[in-house]
Amino acid sequence: MKKPFLLLTTAIVFTLFWFCTSKQAKMENRLKSFISSHEEKIVPLYKEMALTSWNANITGSDEDYAKSEKASFSYAKVFTDTERFKELSEIRDAAVVKDPILARQLELLYNSFLGGQVDTALIAEQIKMETEITKKYSNFRVSIRDKKLSDNEVEEILRNSVNSKELQAAWEGSKMIGPVVAEDIIKLVKHRNTIAKKLGFENYHEMSLKLSGQDPAEVTRIFDELDSLTRDNFTGLKGDIDSYYSKRYNLPSMDLKPWHYQNRYFQEAPEIYKVDFDKYFEKQDPVKLAAAYYDGIGLNVDAILAKSDLYEKPGKNQHAFCTDIDRAGDVRTLDNIKPDSYWMGTILHELGHGVYSYYNDMSLPFTLRDAAHAFTTEAIANMFGRLATDPQWMLNMGLIDSSENDKIAESSFLDLRLRMLVFSRWAQVMYRFEKSMYENPDQDLNNIWWDTVEKYQNLKKPEGRNMPDWATKIHIALYPCYYHNYLLGELLASQLYSYVTINIAKNQSFVGEKAVGDYFRDKIFKPGTRYYWNDMIEKATGEKLTAKYYAKQFVR
Numbered sequence: 023m024k025k026p027f028l029l030l031t032t033a034i035v036f037t038l039f040w041f042c043t044s045k046q047a048k049m050e051n052r053l054k055s056f057i058s059s060h061e062e063k064i065v066p067l068y069k070e071m072a073l074t075s076w077n078a079n080i081t082g083s084d085e086d087y088a089k090s091e092k093a094s095f096s097y098a099k100v101f102t103d104t105e106r107f108k109e110l111s112e113i114r115d116a117a118v119v120k121d122p123i124l125a126r127q128l129e130l131l132y133n134s135f136l137g138g139q140v141d142t143a144l145i146a147e148q149i150k151m152e153t154e155i156t157k158k159y160s161n162f163r164v165s166i167r168d169k170k171l172s173d174n175e176v177e178e179i180l181r182n183s184v185n186s187k188e189l190q191a192a193w194e195g196s197k198m199i200g201p202v203v204a205e206d207i208i209k210l211v212k213h214r215n216t217i218a219k220k221l222g223f224e225n226y227h228e229m230s231l232k233l234s235g236q237d238p239a240e241v242t243r244i245f246d247e248l249d250s251l252t253r254d255n256f257t258g259l260k261g262d263i264d265s266y267y268s269k270r271y272n273l274p275s276m277d278l279k280p281w282h283y284q285n286r287y288f289q290e291a292p293e294i295y296k297v298d299f300d301k302y303f304e305k306q307d308p309v310k311l312a313a314a315y316y317d318g319i320g321l322n323v324d325a326i327l328a329k330s331d332l333y334e335k336p337g338k339n340q341h342a343f344c345t346d347i348d349r350a351g352d353v354r355t356l357d358n359i360k361p362d363s364y365w366m367g368t369i370l371h372e373l374g375h376g377v378y379s380y381y382n383d384m385s386l387p388f389t390l391r392d393a394a395h396a397f398t399t400e401a402i403a404n405m406f407g408r409l410a411t412d413p414q415w416m417l418n419m420g421l422i423d424s425s426e427n428d429k430i431a432e433s434s435f436l437d438l439r440l441r442m443l444v445f446s447r448w449a450q451v452m453y454r455f456e457k458s459m460y461e462n463p464d465q466d467l468n469n470i471w472w473d474t475v476e477k478y479q480n481l482k483k484p485e486g487r488n489m490p491d492w493a494t495k496i497h498i499a500l501y502p503c504y505y506h507n508y509l510l511g512e513l514l515a516s517q518l519y520s521y522v523t524i525n526i527a528k529n530q531s532f533v534g535e536k537a538v539g540d541y542f543r544d545k546i547f548k549p550g551t552r553y554y555w556n557d558m559i560e561k562a563t564g565e566k567l568t569a570k571y572y573a574k575q576f577v578r
């Protein structure tokens with residue numbers, strides 16, 4: 023009796039196995055052919071988009087900007103194809119693609135196409151709303167006693183004035199954009215939520231994070247961890263900040279108002295520990311220094327610099343960025359370099375992005391030849407960018423001697439710590455407010471904003487204030503659900519820095535240590551986006567992303 027039964031089950035198992043493998047092979051082949059036709063289309067469009075944008079940023083001409091806009095549109099259009107999305111969905115729903123490289127591409131392509139499946143009328147409406155809000159922001163000028171002031175002029179008053187009345191007028195004046203745009207923003211938030219719901223998400227915040235490969239619960243967990251690790255220390259430092267301001271304005275600490283913190287949002291730290299870093303770079307060439315440094319750690323950047331545009335020119339973008347033109351070695355950075363510490367930090371930062379792209383694994387398929395996440399390349403850039411104000415680096419690079427190092431080491435550290443902690447509390451506000459706003463745009467947002475500011479930044483709401491102050495931060499309206507990545511980048515920068523200083527480098531600034539370059543190339547750059555970002559971090563450091571090392575570095 024037993025035998026035929028066994029034979030039968032074996033036959034069934036065998037058939038099932040055969041069926042599965044053949045289904046797997048069939049789906050994997052379908053995906054392979056999808057990918058090859060996709061690459062045929064997307065590779066030249068990507069390159070065209072990157073090149074035209076590069077040119078527009080250098081010349082600033084309307085004609086070049088028009089070309090760049092057109093190229094971006096053609097690139098984005100690929101992902102709106104409903105037939106192609108259907109094909110991809112069928113392959114995904116079959117859930118039999120097992121090859122890890124194929125499965126990862128499937129996931130990333132699926133997310134990109136899903137994001138492109140919004141009704142074009144809804145997108146057009148969204149762009150129209152965003153354009154209207156953009157205009158309102160750019161036309162707004164702060165009025166103080168019939169005088170119109172630009173944002174820069176307001177920031178200058180807040181930074182330099184010690185007159186409370188003048189500070190209050192500038193701060194309150196800057197918040198008058200709030201009522202002008204608040205209702206428009208709430209409408210836009212609801213519209214974005216409509217789009218998200220149509221694609222099957224709870225709200226736009228959840229959609230933005232998930233489509234970029236982040237789980238909101240995971241991000242919140244990391245932000246909670248960071249909050250609990252920094253809260254006490256920040257409270258202590260906030261006391262130091264308040265005593266500093268109390269002296270500066272000749273006011274009791276308890277009378278300090280949000281306009282006493284030298285910028286509109288208390289997003290930057292005061293210069294309590296003054297170190298004049300600029301003087302060390304006056305006679306230096308930041309490009310040469312950066313090139314020598316990267317070459318010393320085995321990540322030569324000559325090919326990147328040869329294609330870059332490094333100095334000021336009329337019409338050129340006045341900021342800095344790095345771009346990967348073709349994911350095949352054409353990597354460039356745009357800068358406006360001058361011999362000071364700001365540009366030293368900036369070129370180290372941009373070349374950090376640069377080496378991440380340049381030392382990618384060219385044998386990976388196009389879709390995977392990218393950073394694991396936007397914040398992971400930011401982490402590398404931040405980690406190297408921090409060196410410009412690190413006396414240990416300046417010492418090892420021969421910019422200062424050891425007696426100068428002794429003189430400024432402590433203040434430099436205290437200054438960096440203050441900047442980091444102040445920024446981390448501000449980023450908490452942004453992340454939590456945005457999340458809450460998209461979860462329920464009808465709640466009392468004015469109150470939520472101030473509750474969050476009081477909780478995380480320890481600022482006191484001016485008595486009786488009930489204004490849409492949240493609406494004055496342009497990122498909330500126009501660069502939504504991205505701000506948290508700046509902080510995640512800082513956390514990862516600290517985690518990597520800690521790992522490398524403990525396990526690989528012999529000196530704290532890595533000067534001349536080829537093993538450090540090898541580590542970054544093999545563990546971070548080459549994997550590209552083949553692993554989920556938190557898996558990549560775990561493979562590289564033995565732990566998932568954690569706030570521990572940021573706290574270890576900056577909390578005492």
Ligand SMILES: [Zn+2]
Nearest residue numbers: 371375400403
């Ligand atoms: Zn950056």
